[in-house]
Amino acid sequence: MPELPEVETIRRGLVKRVLNKTIERVEVRCKRIILRPRPVELERALAHQSIKEIGRRGKFLLFETNDYKLLIHLGMTGQLTFWDKTQKDDNDFFVHPLTGLQKARQHAVDKHTHVSFYFTDGNALHYRDIRQFGKWRLYRPDEFEQAKEFWQLGLEPFSPDYTWKKFLMQFDGRKLKIKSLLLDQSFVAGVGNIYADEALFEAGIHPERLVGSLKDEEKRKLFRAISRVLRRGLKYGGTSFQNYLNATGEAGRNQERLKVYGREGEKCRRCKDAIIRIIVSQRSSHLCPKCQSRR
Structure with missing residues (x-):
């Protein structure tokens, strides 16, 4: 699942390519992706709207148009990629030595392309999602207070609100394992399995x-570690193992710098003991048993 660095990387790429573009039409091919309103109503509402701002909160992208706010969660396998009319489509898959199978940099619409924005200048934005766990919600500005999934998010690690005092307060009344807490989006927004382990x-x-x-x-x-690993992930364009691609269809590079996640059986970069994988609250966790004792 794309986490904060991946979603922020996508956001920055989209700002460069689609900000202030006008949507000529929207095509929804998978109705289950659209939670509100009905797909046909979303298509009608966003036609002829201009994209005025693209924000992010935790793992959510927030598109603001003339009259609407579009909240997008990419789920497990969602990809938002810009389609450039001046570039040639390449529908071949390429294999990254560390990440495995990845989609081509720019591709035509296929069976996994569930939503498309077609712009008045001939370019497009495609949403591709193999597992269809992504969710789109459209609101008018005066309805946005209903977006509970947005307002219930915890501290934003890249904002001035991410302070030691506020972080410490987030522990009050919590009675669970620390890994489980890190995955709770009401604690710190945007942290998932990869960056929690790191x-x-x-x-x-x-x-x-x-x-x-x-x-x-x-x-x-x-x-301090949460901020550090997230900023490192952003610096290297996100972490790609299976499905994450940035706004131009390229894989991230942070996976080559991970210390524990996805490295079961390999040597710890610090002490040379073997990295192990355990299950915590039904989620895989990677760690070094020597560097991370149970004390």
């Missing part, structure tokens, strides 16, 4: 530690 490793915290057992010193290490 942050816990950098902070030296075992993912099964109970929140109540953490000392303030450990929480401060985690506070």
Whole structure:
């Protein structure tokens, strides 16, 4: 699933390519993607609208047009890619040595392309989603307070609100394992399995530690580690293992710099012990048992 660095990378790419473009028409090919309103109503509403702003909150993208706010969650396999009319389509798959199968840089509409924006200048924006877990919601500005999934998000790591004091307050009343807490979007928005594992490793915290057992010193290490691993992910264009591509259809490069995630059986980059994988709250967690003790 695309996490904060991947979604922010997509956002920045889209800002360069579709901001201020006018949508001539919208084509929805998979109705289950559109949660509100009905697909035909979304097509009608966004026709002739201009994209005025593209924002992000956690793992959500927020498109603002003349009259609407479009909230998009990419789910597990969602890809938003710009289609350039001056470029030739390449429908061949290429294999990245670390990430496996990835889609071509620019592709024509296929059976997994579920929504398309066709712009008045002849270019397009395609939403491709193999597993169809992505969700689109369209609101008028005066309806946006109904977007509970947006307003219930926790601290935004790249904003001035991400302070040590506010981070510490987020632990109040929490009685669960630290890995489970990191995956809770009401705690820190945008952190998923990849960056939770990476942050816990950098902070030296075992993912099964109970929140109540953490000392303030450990929480401060985690506070800094979360910001650090997310910014590193953004710097290298996101992490690609299976489906994540940026706005121009390219894979990220951060997977080559991961310390624990996806490295089961490989040597720890710090102590040379083997990285292991365990299950925490029904989710895979990667760690170094020596660097992240259960103390």
